[in-house]
Amino acid sequence: MPLAIRLSPAGRPARLFTACTGALLIAGLTAGSPAAAADSVSYDFESPSQKLPFMAINGFGRVLVGPAPGGRPGQAARVNIPNDGRSFKSELVIKGLDAGSHRFGFANYLPGDWQERDLDTIVAQWFSTQDDGGGIKPVVALSVHGGNWQLKVHWMSNGEIQESVIPLGAARPGHWNRWTFDITWSSAGKPGSIRVTRDGVTVGSHQGANNYHRGEPPHFRIGAYRPNWRPEKGPEKRVGASEAVLFIDDIAITSTTAGSGPDVRATTPGGAASPSASPAPSTGPTPTGSPSTSPTARAGEAPAGGDTAPGETAHEVRTDATARGGAGRIGVVGSAVVGAAALAGGAFVLLRRRHAKGSTRSAHRRART
Known part of the structure; x- marks a missing residue:
């Protein structure tokens, strides 16, 4: 009018x-x-004007933003899980990614007084939501076990969860690690791939099935998660353990073309690991290094649980930057x-x-x- x-x-x-x-x-x-579900996102923890993803916690863990340790300039996120008999997870959750190929980059830091334990502390995991909502292991998980980094990859075969453990070299407390994961998710009739670099050096890879091929595409979680600290595991897993504290920074997720990877140099002698050359894709999973493959997880490790495990709550972290493409x-x-x-x-x-x-x-x- x-x-x-x-x-x-x-x-x-x-x-x-x-x-x-x-x-x-x-x-x-x-x-x-x-966009409502951007497929390329980044978080640098520098600006207080924009918010971060939701934080999923079980118990009284926290994610706080403050000065980065280890001589790193700027801000970083401090993640902790107290040893209080109840807490076992504190993670940032990033969803909205498709089932194609992505490059996941981030930096993390274990303090100099990090306590080595013969138990997993998962610092990044890719989790596939299931149709039935039941608890199941993450399809891919980066963890520190004892004094070493390792990658676990899970897939389904004949109704059973299969697991491959890929060693990624020694952990270095007091050192900032820069990780890059180039992941192409497999489908029921097509193999996938994973390539891992740390500080610009290729330290591991995996070819073949790398998820359960059901439910939603895997989403990304980063922070700290100790499966053996779940209350149902009993108090003996916590005896003599200090709280879990680590730092994360510069999270960047980018949609990529299948098979693409970063420009990295070969692993140098005495480096984090000496994996063999990545084999051609095949229908059967083929990790590099010296992994162990078994139909079930190690004894004493509980499933990661669903998107919201019992007692888990989501909290919005309001003190840092979000840059979506x-x-x-x-x-x-x-x-x-x-x-x-x-x-x-x-x-x-x-x-x-x-x-x-x-x-x-x-x-x-x-x-x-």
């Missing part, structure tokens, strides 16, 4: 220019809005704003010309009379 309103020659340009300016602002704000959105915003500005400017110039012509004709009519 606004188009049906008759305006005087003097009022029409201002009114239409205002409408074009409003369109410009709407275009800019719409283009700048993040920022560079791409900036380009979209810029293009939308420039286009809208050109439209507004053109409309204004055109209307000014029409107004000038109308004023000239009115002057001529007044002169004749």
